[in-house]
Amino acid sequence: MVNVHFIQPDNTRQSVEGSEGMTLMETAREAGIPGILAECGGGAICSTCHVHIAAEWIGKVGPAPEMEQMLLELAPGRDENSRLSCQIVLTADLDGLTVTVPEEQSDY
Numbered sequence: 001m002v003n004v005h006f007i008q009p010d011n012t013r014q015s016v017e018g019s020e021g022m023t024l025m026e027t028a029r030e031a032g033i034p035g036i037l038a039e040c041g042g043g044a045i046c047s048t049c050h051v052h053i054a055a056e057w058i059g060k061v062g063p064a065p066e067m068e069q070m071l072l073e074l075a076p077g078r079d080e081n082s083r084l085s086c087q088i089v090l091t092a093d094l095d096g097l098t099v100t101v102p103e104e105q106s107d108y
Contacts, residue, residue: 002090002097006033006051009103018090024099025049025085035101042086044068049085050075054098061088061097077102 001017004027008014018027028036028049037048050072053061058081064072068087072078085099 002027002092002095004028004090004094005096005098007098007100008035009101020090020092022090023086024051024088024090024097027090028085033101036085038086040086044071044084044086047071047075047084050078050082050102051085052077052079052100052102053081053083054100055081057094057097057099060093075102 002020003015003017004024005013005015006028014031014033016027016031016033023042025036025038025042029038039048040046044067061083064083064087068084071084072082075082
């Protein structure tokens with residue numbers, strides 16, 4: 001199992017476990033994490049599963065590929081640590097990953 005810590009805009013923190021091979025988005029949805037809408041169900045055709053990767057984790061998660069960067073342009077609050085959670089596959093190397101859920105993703 002891979003431990004993931006989700007920080008909400010109000011700074012509340014929820015720690016959950018996901019299985020290796022699951023995406024971060026699938027893990028969030030399964031755990032009922034608020035703010036991860038994932039309207040396309042993980043098809044990488046929207047940006048409603050946008051999260052901010054904690055700076056200390058961006059090296060392990062890696063930057064967004066070009067196609068994902070194009071989708072992230074639609075995400076309010078996008079920054080250099082933004083990623084689509086549907087594109088991050090959990091591995092043992094990501095155990096302890098911390099991400100922040102952006103404010104209001106419902107206006108995409």
